Amino acid sequence: MxxxxxxxxxxxxxxxxxxxxxxxxxxxxxxxxxxxxxxxxxxxxxxxxxxxxxxxxxxxxxxxxxxxxxxxxxxxxxxxxxxxxxxxxxxxxxxxxxxxxxxxxxxxxxxxxxxxxxxxxxxxxxxxxxxxxxGVSRTVPASERKELLRCTARKFVVPDSRVTALSESAATAISRVLGKDVSGFRQLKIAQNLDVTLLTGRTKADVEYSEFHFGAGESSVIRMISAIxxxxxxxxxxxxxxxxxxxxxxxxxxxxxxxxxxxxxxxxxxxxxxxxxxxxxxxxxxxxxxTSDKAFQGKLDVKSLRAITGQIETDSVIFVEDAFAKIWIESILRCGDLPADHFEVHPMAGDGTAVAMNRYHNKNPSIKVPSLCFIDGDSKQHENEQEKVYRLPGESPEAYIFDQCMEKWSEIGGKLAVTMLQKFEDNEKVEEICRTVRTTNHDPHLLFAQVGEKLGLVPAQTVAQAFCAQWAQSNPQIVAEFLTKLKGES
Known part of the structure; x- marks a missing residue:
């Protein structure tokens, strides 16, 4: 989801x-x-x-x-x-x-x-x-913090004047982050002349306990939000x-x-x-x-950083714009004669980021694994064979795959229905749902999610994988053209 x-x-x-x-x-x-x-x-x-x-x-x-x-x-x-x-x-x-x-x-x-x-x-x-x-030291457990050792004394106590409740705004925010009620939590200033505090909590049974029995993440959140x-x-x-x-x-x-x-x-x-x-x-x-010498703006999967910096065990890297393009390219790889596990496909959350990452990757002399980039048909970035930037067919990738499969429904409809977790004999019903969704759809990016919802909450990724797999299997010539671009990198 x-x-x-x-x-x-x-x-x-x-x-x-x-x-x-x-x-x-x-x-x-x-x-x-x-x-x-x-x-x-x-x-x-x-x-x-x-x-x-x-x-x-x-x-x-x-x-x-x-x-x-x-x-x-x-x-x-x-x-x-x-x-x-x-x-x-x-x-x-x-x-x-x-x-x-x-x-x-x-x-x-x-x-x-x-x-x-x-x-x-x-x-x-x-x-x-x-x-x-x-800093990272905020997650050091209370039992390992030297400044709190005095709080482990058997007769440790502080005057009520140095005990404060969490502010209402802090308690509300902390409770939401931690998923627990912290309205009864307090901060104890352990010495008049020291800016050091010990936290205390309270159980549902109204039993008080000290920060020595908190989780490190719990203490960190309380202190950060209280300070902010x-x-x-x-x-x-x-x-x-x-x-x-x-x-x-x-x-x-x-x-x-x-x-x-x-x-x-x-x-x-x-x-x-x-x-x-x-x-x-x-x-x-x-x-x-x-990446140690460059900075790139844009959201991407943290795992993709391994590819960007060359910390991978594969023959080639493929950068694409988004998660759907990743599904599409991986479907093509599975239908070809190239070993799919020799390639890693990484979505970059944007065409500009994908092109920039590909350029950085290939120009970095410390990275020995080559890369390619596939941009969407509607991308404003330019194809560049020298930099190994290629364009996917169709104006909108989702609409292109969807429409191509619908045109061949008589040939692939049964298999498509099954890969979307439906019965083979229900393929006509599934076809009707798909055509209705296509007619009413305003945003092609939502096509597969909308079909999945109509089919009984089938995940959008499952629907997208089904369409891409059937498209790849039924378009061997286009797949062969893609693989030609990849063969030089395997």
Missing amino acids: AFKSEVRDTIINSLLEKARERNYGKYLPRLTLRNLRGFKDEPISFDFPVTALIGPNGGGKTTVLGAAGIIYRDIPPRMFFAKSGKYDAGMQDWSIEYEVTDRENSPKAAVQRTASFKSLKWNRDAMSREVLVF EAAGENAIVLIEEIENGLHPVATIRLVEYLIDAANRKKVQVIFTTHSNEALLPLPDKAVWAM
Whole structure:
């Protein structure tokens, strides 16, 4: 079943417009890594107030996260870019350029700033903004945190004056993310002169228990959301590996909360992740893929990063626009004389991203596995045989496959019905449903989902795979033309 976020499209579109118009008191719209670690003149734009950075280990996610933070006074550069004596000689001449919105100091125009590492120190004209940083250490269990050891004493207690309940807004948001009622949870300041707290929870039977019996992800969510709710408007929030310690459903809900916070409190959030679930509620412009020396904007499956960076065990990679094109190409491979397992097909969630990834992959001298790219018939990208970019037939892939199969229903209808989990003898009934759906359909991308619904909630992917498989089997000449393009890469 396709994912449906609980964040309304109107909110997503409103936030995209707000970022585009720079309609914030404080906001970081853009930075450029002029010379930082492996990046050379690499621009990163924050076109949505909640941005996800994905990539392999060492790909540069934390580099961008840290670069976003150090232009602000609250974040010392050593927090992300510490120098260790002679062992970090390569830091010399690192440089980051910024475009910053700060209505207090520049009501009309964006402010230009630079942070650079020269003469063995960081030089920056830092700006004022509230910054919240949540590193991976937030998921260290309470029992392993030295600052909480005093709380394990048998007679540990704190005065009521240092005990606070969670705010109503924080408790509501935390309860939704964790799927449990936290209205009875509290924070204990363990010493008057220390900014260290211990959390306590409460069972349904009204029994109190300490953070030493929390899950690490549970503590992390409570502390993050409490801090964000306590922050003022226009703060920037930096989160390392947002999914750490969380169930996939909780990860989705946490990202949805961050979008809600961006809408209510005008906060800007940048987080790193290895989780596909963390990307689901976000629009394409909110995702950047890092590959150690390049950055690509657009949503894609995290698993596809292995292909982009050459971390694969296959003969060739095929980049396509979306999940349907992946199904189509894989159906073609299964009908040919090439070993299908010698190819990996990766959907990129957009034609521009697919073409860019293919170009980067083939130009990277460290990657030995070649790649191709297939764009949809209605793509505005151009075919380029030299760069191995080819176009799929038909204006709309879904409509093309659907119509081609319907034209041959008398030949393939029975098999098509069976592969859609229907009885062979019911193929006339299935045909009638398919033709009715085609007549009433306004969006070809929904054709297979609509047919599946009419057939008794058959998954859209199952219907799409059935149509693609039958199309491939009944069009050997077109399949042969596709395979000709692939044979040089196997």
